[in-house]
Amino acid sequence: MSNEKLLPHSENLTFFTTSGYHFSFLMSHFSFFFFTFAVMLIKTEAIVLHSLKYGDSRIIVDMFTRRVGRLSFIVTVPKTQKGRLKKQFFQPMTLLEVECDVRQNVQLQRLKDVRLLQPYNSIPFSPEKLALSLFTAEFLYHALRSEQQNEPLFVYIADAMQWLDLAVSGYANFHLTFLMRMSRFLGFYPNLDDYCEGCVFDLRAATFVVNVPLHTDFLPAEDSQRIHQLMRMDFPTMHLYRMSRQERNRIVEVLLQYYQLHIPQFPALKSLSVLQELWA
Numbered sequence: 607m608s609n610e611k612l613l614p615h616s617e618n619l620t621f622f623t624t625s626g627y628h629f630s631f632l633m634s635h636f637s638f639f640f641f642t643f644a645v646m647l648i649k650t651e652a653i654v655l656h657s658l659k660y661g662d663s664r665i666i667v668d669m670f671t672r673r674v675g676r677l678s679f680i681v682t683v684p685k686t687q688k689g690r691l692k693k694q695f696f697q698p699m700t701l702l703e704v705e706c707d708v709r710q711n712v713q714l715q716r717l718k719d720v721r722l723l724q725p726y727n728s729i730p731f732s733p734e735k736l737a738l739s740l741f742t743a744e745f746l747y748h749a750l751r752s753e754q755q756n757e758p759l760f761v762y763i764a765d766a767m768q769w770l771d772l773a774v775s776g777y778a779n780f781h782l783t784f785l786m787r788m789s790r791f792l793g794f795y796p797n798l799d800d801y802c803e804g805c806v807f808d809l810r811a812a813t814f815v816v817n818v819p820l821h822t823d824f825l826p827a828e829d830s831q832r833i834h835q836l837m838r839m840d841f842p843t844m845h846l847y848r849m850s851r852q853e854r855n856r857i858v859e860v861l862l863q864y865y866q867l868h869i870p871q872f873p874a875l876k877s878l879s880v881l882q883e884l885w886a
Contacts, residue, residue: 645707645708645709646707646708646709647705647706647707647708647718648673648674648705648706648708649703649704649705650671650672650673650674650703650704650706651671651672651673651701651702651703651704651723651760651764652669652670652671652672652677652701652702652703652704653669653670653671653699653700653701653702653746653760653763653764653767654667654668654669654695654696654697654698654699654700654702654743655668655669655670655698655699655743655746655747655750656668656698656743656744656747657696657697657698660680663682663683663684663685664680664681664682664683665680665681665683665693665696666678666679666680666681666714667679667681667696668747669702669704670746670750670753670760670763671704671760672755672757672760672761673755674708674754674755675750675753675754675755675756676750676751676752676753676754677706677708677715678713678714678715679706679714679715679716679717680714680715680716681696681717683696691717691720695720695722697730698739698740698743698744699729699739699740699742699743699767700722700726701722701723701724701764701767701768702720702721702722702723703720703721703722703723704717704719704720705717705718705719705720706718724764724768726767726771727771727772728771728772729767729770729771734777734778734884735770735771735773735777737877737880737881737884738770738777738780738781738881739767739770740877740880741781741875741877741878741880741881742766742767742781742784744875744876744877745785745865745875746763748869748872748873748875749788749792749865749869749872751869756791758791759791759792762787762788762791766780766784766841769841773841775845776844776845777844777845778845778849778854778884779839779844779845779847779849779854780841780844781858781881782836782839782844782854782857782858782861783839783840783841783844785858785861785862785865786836786837786839786861787840789812789864789865789868792868792869794812794864794868795812796812796813796814796837797813797814798814798834798837798838800813800814800815801814801830801834802814802816803831804816804827805827805830806818806819806824806825806826806827806830807824807825807829807830807833807834808823808824809823809824809825809860809863809864809867810823810824810867812864812868814830814834823863823867825860829856829860832857833857833860835847836857851882851884855882858878858881858882862874862875862878
């Protein structure tokens with residue numbers, strides 16, 4: 607017969623309750639530690655949005671990835687060409703395949719490996735295409751500031767850039783089409799079925815309305831008709847919409863105003879002035 611003394615019922619209850627409390631306490635702290643410091647090794651396609659020199663041999667690179675959305679990396683770039691991480695990999699809008707350690711609650715991630723996913727054949731050597739590419743990169747850098755995983759959006763951006771790279775002509779409206787169609791993925795694409803002749807476009811409500819809004823963020827009937835027509839453009843057909851440089855510049859200004867109203871702290875884009883000088 608065992609000499610072990612059993613605790614009274616009340617003491618047993620207190621023991622198990624206290625133990626359960628300590629167990630829950632320990633598990634909550636373990637979960638916090640795990641999700642704060644756990645490392646997830648991923649391999650994903652990525653689009654470079656922006657790079658910034660940081661010290662003598664490092665750069666900070668912002669990317670939009672297919673698997674986990676927006677990420678920032680600290681990258682050490684070797685001074686020789688023998689290293690795996692070459693500086694030219696991190697030019698804006700470059701399409702990459704990256705392998706990286708993703709740590710929760712860490713601002714700057716680390717790259718383990720990177721390779722070019724789809725090298726561009728014409729964009730780096732065409733002043734017009736390069737200007738369009740830099741404008742697109744600056745736009746996305748601000749528009750996707752906190753974007754989480756969005757695979758359809760990633761595919762849209764990657765396909766658009768590859769279309770631009772392969773285009774021989776008829777791409778002067780690329781940035782207009784890109785911005786118009788982009789709003790589909792961010793949740794404020796206008797309902798084109800609401801359009802009627804003579805109505806105005808309410809930029810805040812992202813809809814066509816019959817009565818002029820009480821605020822000043824709307825397009826008059828003539829501009830609204832133009833936007834309604836151009837919203838139907840896609841990359842293969844956009845060359846059919848012939849515009850002067852003044853008309854094209856007016857539309858891009860309207861579109862940027864539209865994004866500024868729907869994305870908090872969306873700034874004026876520095877690359878816009880270069881783009882506005884193209885295609886006289």
